[in-house]
Amino acid sequence: MIALRYFCGFFLQIFPYAFFCMFPFRDRFRGSRKRAVFIALSIFALMVIPFCTVAQLNVGGAYKETIWNIIFYIALLLFGVMYCLVVRAKIPEKLFIFFVVMSYGFFVTSSVTFLFRSFKFESDDFMYPPVALAITLGINLVLAKPFLMLMERIRVMIEIDLETRIWGILCSLPALFMLIASIAQFLTTIDIDRNVIVHMLFVLFAIFAFIVYGVFFGVMGYICRKKEEERVSERMLEGYRKQAENNEYILEAHHEIRHHMNALSAYLNEKDYMGAEEYIHKFADDAGQLPFVTYTANTLVNSILSEFSEKAKRCKVKVDYSIIIGSQLNMEDIDLCRMLNNILENAVEGCKKVSGERRFIRLNLHSKENFLFVKCENGCDEGSLRVANGKYRSTKRDISKHGYGLKIMGEIAEKYNGILSVQVHNGLFSVTTTLCLDEKNEE
Incomplete structure (x- = not known):
């Protein structure tokens, strides 16, 4: 039973943290994923056998705890070497993940210690009391999903390839946390090792740290999405130009x-x-054999409408444009491009779900003085529309990568002091807004 206790304790102190360290880099192994798993299991088996044997046979007498710690730290060293060699990423990226996971480990350990001593569970002269193992397992199971969500946010940051300097700055937060926590833990071993309040403060400190992580990466994730939208829009705009x-x-x-x-x-x-x-x-080659339809004197709008006319034709969708605008609009090209592209893209997608005469798109663009009136109507299948919190959402399978069209249009309308109106009635999907094109718009 002693060997089993030490096996479970070794497993709970190694496996979750090794998994969390590798999770953000699951597609960045130098070899295959199977090879990485095989190496990790080999190290685990190599170190857990002597670890459990020493405990079962009570080897070392008064120095047995020192022997356990030596074996444990050798295992950590081997896993650390494997982590550095197997993962293909920048050193600051790997260090940041390591410090964050160690923060998680400190939180789990402090929580277990706090609960174990608060309820004064019985123990013996061996490490890993059964009650402590059960509490450790429970905390890991409860925190697994939220911590994986945090790791996924970090993975997004890794994918956008931040500068090494930024990763170095990011490392300072969890590293500082670990330094303060280690000093505090050392002080408790001097004369207040059994002070429950101190361990409770450790738990609260760790919770605060993870809240900071969550908020930080939530904001950074939003910034990354906005930058990605801008990059896509820039490429799209360049294509239209x-x-x-x-x-x-x-x-x-x-x-x-x-x-x-x-x-x-x-x-x-x-x-x-x-x-x-x-x-x-x-x-002969310069005669212009391809027909070209001019909808408006605005070359950018003309390019967008021409492309979607061809796209609608391929989808057997009837298009009717009513365009009364000048050759120049007091509106940023990228905003105009994103607005029209998302309106027409949604309209074409909506028409794909209906048939016959209901496959139509009517677009109105009318400018007068400093105002631009935009209205787009298309046939739709009301039954297939997905509504969440009073808003229409994407019905595509990968919702994480779709469903931003109306949101983007709403942001552009707000930028130009307008309000986006979306209505569905009798199989007609309608998007309407009026933009104020003056020089007072927010950047």
Whole structure:
């Protein structure tokens, strides 16, 4: 039974922390995941056998606890070496994860000590009393999911590839916590080792630290999502600008056709058929064979509408544009791009869920003085719409990567002192807003 106690204690003090250290880097192993697991289990088996044997045979007499600690710290050292070699990441990233996980370990240990001494459970001369093991297991099971959520947020930070300098700064928070906690723990071993209040303060201190972690990574996660949205929008806007340049070229080519026809007429009037044939071959590729529809003088809006017209045509969706705007709008190109792109993207997706005459999109863009009126209507299947907290959500499978369209449109409307209105009635999905395009808009 003593060997079993020490096996369980060794397992609970090693396995959860090893798992949490590796979790954020699960796709960054230098070898295969199976190989990493095999190495970890090999180290565990290599160290747990002497650890349990010494306890079972009571080897060492008065020095047995020292022997246990030596074996335990050797195991930690081997796992640390494995962690550094197997994981493919920056050293500050690995250090940060390590310090955070050690903070978690300190919290669990302090909580177990606090509960064990508060209720004054009986113990013997051996480590890992059964009650303490049960409490340790319970705390780990309760905290596993929230701590994994914290590790997942850290994983997001790792994926965006922050600068090494920033990771070094981030390491200071958990490292400082561990330093203060270690000093406090050392002081308690001098004369107040059994003071329950001190251990309770350790628990509260650890809770506070994890609240700081959670808030920090919540804010950083939001910033990362906003930056990613901006990067996607920038790439999209750049694509539309290039398309607008191509459209300008096509318009110029159409304009040049008239001059080419005049030149051909001159050749034919002179009965110079060979010259006319050579002229045709020379400029055939520049004649602009692809049709191009002009919806408005605004080249960016024209590019967006042209792309979605083709997309709607492929999906057998009828599109009706009513556009009355100038060639220039007092609105940032990226905001205009995101607004129209999300409106039309949602409309096309909504039309895919219906059939026949209900597959239609009506878009109105009207500008007057400093105001821009935007209204988009499309057929929809009301039964397939997902509503949560009074708001319409994405019905796509991966909700974490979708469902931001209306939110983005709402933020843009708010930026330009407008309110986004969404209505669904009789199979008609309608999005409406009026934007104030003056120089007082927030940046």
